[in-house]
Amino acid sequence: MNVTAVIPTINEEGTIGSVIDGLLKSVEGIEIIVVDTDSTDRTKEIAAAKGAIVINESRRGYGIAYKTGLKHAKGDLIVCMDGDNTYPTDIVKPLLEIIWMDEVNFISCDRMALRTQHNYTSLHYIGNSILNFTMRLLFKITLNDSQSGMWIFYREFYEKMKNLSNGMSFSEDIKIDAVRLGKLIEVPIKYGIRISKPKLKTWNDGFMNLFHLFIKRIQE
Secondary structure: OOEEEEEEEOOOOOOHHHHHHHHHHHOOOOEEEEEEOOOOOOHHHHHHHOOOEEEEOOOOOHHHHHHHHHHHOOOOEEEEOOOOOOOOOOOHHHHHHHHHHOOOOEEEEEOOOOOOOOOOOHHHHHHHHHHHHHHHHHHOOOOOOOOOOOEEEEHHHHOOOOOOOOOOOHHHHHHHHHHHHOOEEEEEOOOOOOOOOOOOOHHHHHHHHHHHHHHHHHHO
């Protein structure tokens, strides 16, 4: 089956090359789509030179970037991950084999099980745990890492999903829909240490994601 990787970026010139190289090494013939939000550094040039399809998306929003990239994806299987080299590329092929062999619709990578203070702070752990608990309370869905940003799924499975957020809460939305529509499993990964400037605004995005869960519950 054909595989497409979708990677949202903003100023990731120091890491995007390594991410693309890792994906190309892990999965032969993989299509790589980089959705860039007006980077002011060489992110787009490096990605294009490495063979990625680069799409510029001026509208801000984590969910918007993914929706744009997924709209152009040709692969039957989709790999989603950040361009900051915090998610491992060498695990992509084994994960693809799991989703093929085990009749799974969606794999979400779990950063929590193998976390350390160096790659995942106590503050982020507490915030993620609160969001995990709230998701379980409101939707009866139990996840170890509801905010993970690395997933593998079938494109036709994604196309069944509706009303996914345009912002950071896209990450929790896509998992809620995945559980409702099919079979989701979590696989522990070793989360890397961030080199580039973080795009996540810990307090603001955390509260917004928490608020979004309540809104989503009310709207249903």
